[in-house]
Amino acid sequence: xxxxxxxxxxxxxxxxxxxxxxxxxxxxxxxxxxxxxxxxxxxxxxxxxxxxxxxxxxxxxxxxxxxxxxxxxxxxxxxxxxxxxxxxxxxxxxxxxxxxxxxxxxxxxxxxxxxxxxxxxxxxxxxxxxxxxxxxxxxxxxxxxxxxxxxxxxxxxxxxxxxxxxxxxxxxxxxxxxxxxxxxxxxxxxxxxxxxxxxxxxxxxxxxxxxxxxxxxxxxxxxxxxxxxxxxxxxxxxxxxxxxxxxxxxxxxxxxxxxxxxxxxxxxxxxxxxxxxxxxxxxxxxxxxxxxxxxxxxxxxxxxxxxxxxxxxxxxxxxxxxxxxxxxxxxxxxxxx
Amino acid sequence: xxxxxxxxxxxxxxxxxxxxxxxxxxxxxxxxxxxxxxxxxxxxxxxxxxxxxxxxxxxxxxxxxxxxxxxxxxxxxxxxxxxxxxxxxxxxxxxxxxxxxxxxxxxxxxxxxxxxxxxxxxxxxxxxxxxxxxxxxxxxxxxxxxxxxxxxxxxxxxxxxxxxxxxxxxxxxxxxxxxxxxxxxxxxxxxxxxxxxxxxxxxxxxxxxxxxxxxxxxxxxxxxxxxxxxxxxxxxxxxxxxxxxxxxxxxxxxxxxxxxxxxxxxxxxxxxxxxxxxxxxxxxxxxxxxxxxxxxxxxxxxxxxxxxxxxxxxxxxxxxxxxxxxxxxxxxxxxxx
Numbered sequence: 001x002x003x004x005x006x007x008x009x010x011x012x013x014x015x016x017x018x019x020x021x022x023x024x025x026x027x028x029x030x031x032x033x034x035x036x037x038x039x040x041x042x043x044x045x046x047x048x049x050x051x052x053x054x055x056x057x058x059x060x061x062x063x064x065x066x067x068x069x070x071x072x073x074x075x076x077x078x079x080x081x082x083x084x085x086x087x088x089x090x091x092x093x094x095x096x097x098x099x100x101x102x103x104x105x106x107x108x109x110x111x112x113x114x115x116x117x118x119x120x121x122x123x124x125x126x127x128x129x130x131x132x133x134x135x136x137x138x139x140x141x142x143x144x145x146x147x148x149x150x151x152x153x154x155x156x157x158x159x160x161x162x163x164x165x166x167x168x169x170x171x172x173x174x175x176x177x178x179x180x181x182x183x184x185x186x187x188x189x190x191x192x193x194x195x196x197x198x199x200x201x202x203x204x205x206x207x208x209x210x211x212x213x214x215x216x217x218x219x220x221x222x223x224x225x226x227x228x229x230x231x232x233x234x235x236x237x238x239x240x241x242x243x244x245x246x247x248x249x250x251x252x253x254x255x256x257x258x259x260x261x262x263x264x265x266x267x268x269x270x271x272x273x274x275x276x277x278x279x280x281x282x283x284x285x286x287x288x289x290x291x292x293x294x295x296x297x298x299x300x301x302x303x304x305x306x307x308x309x310x311x312x313x314x315x316x317x318x319x320x321x322x323x324x325x326x327x328x329x330x331x332x333x334x335x336x337x
Numbered sequence: 338x339x340x341x342x343x344x345x346x347x348x349x350x351x352x353x354x355x356x357x358x359x360x361x362x363x364x365x366x367x368x369x370x371x372x373x374x375x376x377x378x379x380x381x382x383x384x385x386x387x388x389x390x391x392x393x394x395x396x397x398x399x400x401x402x403x404x405x406x407x408x409x410x411x412x413x414x415x416x417x418x419x420x421x422x423x424x425x426x427x428x429x430x431x432x433x434x435x436x437x438x439x440x441x442x443x444x445x446x447x448x449x450x451x452x453x454x455x456x457x458x459x460x461x462x463x464x465x466x467x468x469x470x471x472x473x474x475x476x477x478x479x480x481x482x483x484x485x486x487x488x489x490x491x492x493x494x495x496x497x498x499x500x501x502x503x504x505x506x507x508x509x510x511x512x513x514x515x516x517x518x519x520x521x522x523x524x525x526x527x528x529x530x531x532x533x534x535x536x537x538x539x540x541x542x543x544x545x546x547x548x549x550x551x552x553x554x555x556x557x558x559x560x561x562x563x564x565x566x567x568x569x570x571x572x573x574x575x576x577x578x579x580x581x582x583x584x585x586x587x588x589x590x591x592x593x594x595x596x597x598x599x600x601x602x603x604x605x606x607x608x609x610x611x612x613x614x615x616x617x618x619x620x621x622x623x624x625x626x627x628x629x630x631x632x633x634x635x636x637x638x639x640x641x642x643x644x645x646x647x648x649x650x651x652x653x654x655x656x657x658x659x660x661x662x663x664x665x666x667x668x669x670x671x672x673x674x
Contacts, residue, residue: 053400053459057391065438070427083420090407090441099461100439101402104427122390124436262628291599291625 006049015043057123066093066312067116067125070102071132081284081301082131085153088305089129096313101125113142120148127312129153133166135199140164149315151308155325157200165311167304167326171201171283172208174297174330175254178281179212181295181332182252187279191241191250192224193234193260205256205283223250227260234263242271242278250278258282258289258296265292285333293335300328343386352380403430403649404453404462407439408469418621418638419468422490425642426466433650438462450479457485464649466490470503472536477501486652488645492662494537502648504641504663508538508620509545511634511667512591515618516549518632518669519589524616528578528587529561530571530597542593542620560587564597571600579608579615587615595619595626595633602629622670630672637665 011022017040024031025040032040043049057063068089071082086100093100103119106112116139119125126149130139133154143150144164152166175192182190192209195202206224213222225240227233234255241250253268255261261282268277282289282296289296307328311321348359354377361368362377369377380386390401405426408419423437430437440456443449453476456462463486467476470491480487481501489503512529519527529546532539543561550559562577564570571592578587590605592598598619605614619626619633626633644665648658 050455050458053461054391063391070424070437072421072424072428083423084409086420086423086439087407087409087441090439091409093439094441099456100407102423102427102430102437102439104424104431118387119436121387124390262624265628287599287623287625288628291602291628 006047008049010047011040011043011049014047015040061123062316063123063126064097065099065101065125066309067101067103067119067128069105069112069131071105081286081299084301085131085305088302089308091302092306092309096309098126098309098313098316109138113139116143116148117146126316127151129308129312133157133200149312151311151315153304153308154201155327163324165315165321165324167307167311167328169299169301169304169328169330171205171330172211174283174299174332175205175208175256176212177330177332178254178283178295178297179209179216181334182254182279182281183216183218185252185279187252188218189220189223189248189250190218190252190254191222191278192254192256193237193241193264194224194226194256195260196226196228202256209254221248223248227263229257229259231259231263231266234260235267236263238264238267239271242267242273246273249273251276252279252281254281256283258284258286258294261294261296262288262292265294289333290335295332295334298331298333300330303328343384345386347384348377348380348386351384352377398460399653400460400463401434402436402438402462403464403466403646404438404440404456405466406442406449406468408442418623418636421638422468422642425639426645428639429643429646433646435463435646435650435653446475450476453480453485454483463653464488466645466649470494470537486649488648488652490641490645491538492664500661502652502658502661504644504648504665506636506638506641506665506667508542508667509548511620511636511669512542512545512593513549514667514669515591515620515632515634516546516553518671519591519616519618520553520555522589522616524589525555526557526560526585526587527555527589527591528559528615529591529593530574530578530601531561531563531593532597533563533565539593546591558585560585564600566594566596568596568600568603571597572604573600575601575604575617576608579604579610583610586610588613589616589618591618593620595621595623595631598631598633599625599629602631626670627672632669632671635668635670637667640665 008019008022012019022040025037029037090100101124103115106115116128128150130150130152133152135158140152140156150164152164155166155168156164179190190213192206194206197203223241225237227237238253241253253264255264261280264280268280280294282294285296285298307326314321345356345359349356359377362374366374426437438461440452443452453465465487467487467489470489472495477489477493487501489501492503492505493501516527527550529543531543534540560578562574564574575590578590590601592601598617601617605617617631619631622633622635644663651658
C-alpha cells in the first residue's frame with residue numbers, strides 16, 4: 001500500500017510546481033501543457049497522494065455517486081432480483097468512477113421523494129435510480145419537474161410520453177415465452193395467474209399471455225385469476241382454477257411471479273383432480289422455481305443495471321444518452337431435473 | 338419542497354449574523370450562545386438552505402458514510418441474507434446520519450483491501466463493514482494494522498484475540514436447535530451435511546450439531562458428509578448418507594445451509610430406501626426452505642446490521658463501543674404446512 005500522508009504540498013514540491021498546478025493537473029488537465037501534466041501526475045503516483053473525495057466533489061460540484069433504494073424483504077422470494085441489481089450497479093458504477101449509495105425505503109412515495117431530494121440537493125448523490133415504478137408513480141414526475149438526473153428501472157407506466165430515461169425488461173415477451181413453452185409441451189388450456197390489475201408490470205405480463213394465445217389460435221375459454229404477492233393467496237387462486245370442471249381445468253398455469261407460482265405448485269400438488277398435474281411456469285427464475293423444478297422467465301438483471309449506467313453516465317456529462325428507453329429481452333429458464 | 342437556491346449568505350442575512358456564525362451554528366454549535374444558535378437554525382429552516390454534503394465533509398473531515406461489499410449472485414439461495422443486511426444497514430445508517438456505499442466484490446482479497454483502502458483514504462467512506470469473513474481472512478489484519486475503522490459481520494476466526502469489532506450470529510446454537518428439533522420429532526440417527534472444513538462458520542455449525550448429540554447422549558455412529566455450496570454436490574453427498582445400511586441410515590440430516598438442504602431434500606425424495614424419508618433441516622430460513630417445507634435455522638440479519646452500526650457509531654465519535662463483539666442468537670423457522 002502506498003503511504004497516505006502525502007498532501008498537495010508534497011506533490012507540488014516533488015514536481016517543482018505550485019499547488020494550483022497540481023490541482024489543475026487533477027481537475028482541469030486541459031489547462032496544462034502535456035509535459036507539465038505528466039510530470040505532476042508522475043509526482044502524484046510517486047508520493048502516494050490521494051486526492052480527498054470531498055475536495056474533488058467541491059471542485060467538480062459533483063458527488064460522483066448515484067443513489068438507489070434498499071427495500072425491506074417482503075416475502076423474499078423475488079428479493080434476489082434486487083440483490084443482483086445492486087451488484088450490477090456497484091460494478092458498472094465502479095467502472096465509471098461512481099459510487100452507489102443505498103437509501104432506505106420509506107413509508108410513502110412523498111417521504112421517498114423528500115429523501116431523494118435531500119440526497120441530490122445536499123450533493124450526497126448526483127443521480128438516482130428509481131426501482132419498482134408503477135402506474136401511479138409520482139416520483140418520476142417530481143424529479144423530472146425539478147430537473148434532477150435520474151433513470152427508472154421500469155417503464156414510465158401511464159406516462160408514455162414521460163421525458164425521462166428508463167430501462168426495463170420486456171415482461172410481455174417473457175410470458176409469451178412461457179405460453180409457447182406450454183404449447184410445445186402439449187398444453188392447450190393455459191391459464192394465467194396474475195396480480196390484481198396494476199396497469200403496469202402485471203398488466204404487461206398478462207398481455208403477453210393473452211397475445212401468445214391469440215397468435216397460436218388456441219380455442220376455448222381462457223381462465224385467469226389473481227392474487228397479491230403472497231403464496232397463500234396464490235394457492236387459493238390456483239385452487240379456484242383447478243376446481244373447474246374437467247374440460248375447462250387448466251393444463252398449464254403461467255404465473256406473474258415465482259411467489260404466485262409457488263402457491264400454484266402447492267395447489268397443483270394437493271389437487272384431487274385426476275390426471276397429470278398442470279404445468280406451472282413462474283417469473284423471475286428464483287432459487288424457489290429451481291428448487292420446485294418449475295420453468296420460469298429469467299430477467300437479465302445485471303444487464304439492466306449496466307444499461308442504467310449507460311444512460312446516466314452521458315446525462316451526468318450533460319450529454320444525451322444513445323436512447324431514452326432500453327427494453328431488454330428475457331429468456332426462459334428450464335429446470336435441470 | 339423547500340426552495341433550494343438559498344445559500345449561506347441568504348441564511349446570514351435572514352438571521353442578521355455573519356457567514357462564519359452560520360457555519361458555526363451548523364458545524365460547531367458549542368461555540369455559540371444558545372439564543373444565537375437557535376436564531377440561525379430558525380433562519381436555516383425558513384430559507385430552505387441545505388448545507389452541501391461535500392462542504393460538511395470537508396469541514397468535519399468525515400465522509401458520513403460507511404462502505405459494504407456488493408456480491409455477485411452465486412447460486413443465489415442464500416443471497417437474500419445479504420439483501421436483508423443491506424436494508425438493515427441503510428435503515429440504521431440513515432438513523433445515524435450515515436450513508437451506505439456499496440463497493441463491488443473483487444477477484445482477490447488483496448484487490449478488495451486496495452479498493453477499501455482507497456474508499457477510506459479518499460474519504461468516500463469513514464468505515465467499512467466486512468462481510469463473509471473466514472479463517473484465512475487478511476482484510477481485518479490489514480485494516481486494523483493501518484488504524485482504519487471497521488466492523489466485521491463474522492467473528493475473527495483464527496484470530497481469537499484480534500483487536501477489532503465484530504457482530505455474528507451463533508451458528509453452533511443454530512445447529513443445536515436443529516438437532517433438538519429432530520430429537521423431539523423422534524429422530525435418533527441425526528447426520529450432518531457440512532461444507533468442507535473451513536475452520537470458521539462451517540466448523541462452528543458442525544460443532545453445534547456434535548455437542549447437541551453429546552448433550553443428548555445419543556448412542557451409535559455419527560455420520561456426516563460435505564459439499565461445497567452447490568445443490569448438485571449436496572445431493573450426491575446426501576445420497577452417500579442415505580445409501581448406508583438400514584441401521585445406520587440417517588433419519589435426519591442437519592444441513593449447514595439451505596442450498597445443501599435443497600440437495601439433501603432431492604436425494605431424500607428419490608431415495609429407494611423403504612420407510613419415511615429423513616427429516617432435512619436447513620440453515621438460513623430462505624424462501625427455498627419454505628417452498629420445500631423444510632425447517633431451517635433463521636438468523637436475525639436485520640438486528641445484525643443494526644448491531645454493526647451500534648459498534649461503528651461510537652468508534653467514529655472516537656469512543657469505545659459497549660462491547661467489542663456481539664453474538665446474536667438464531668431461532669428455528671418451522672414450515673407452515
